[in-house]
Amino acid sequence: MKRFKTIAGVLCLLVGLIWTLQGANLMGGSFMTGQTQWLVIGLIVAVIGIALLASGRRGRRL
Secondary structure, three states, rough: HHHHHHHHHHHHHHHHHHHHHHOOOOOOOOOHHHHHHHHHHHHHHHHHHHHHHHHHHHOOOO
């Protein structure tokens, strides 16, 4: 489960970062470019990714 959370966290963080940059009009090439809603969605997905990474790293330690 720890590995799954880490992989999912990294993927969410990367996708969230890309969507945030596109929404902020800092990265072009998509219909999302310059759209504020994708900035907000990207930030939310990135925060979820950070939370998954944190919970994956915490895991059980015996």
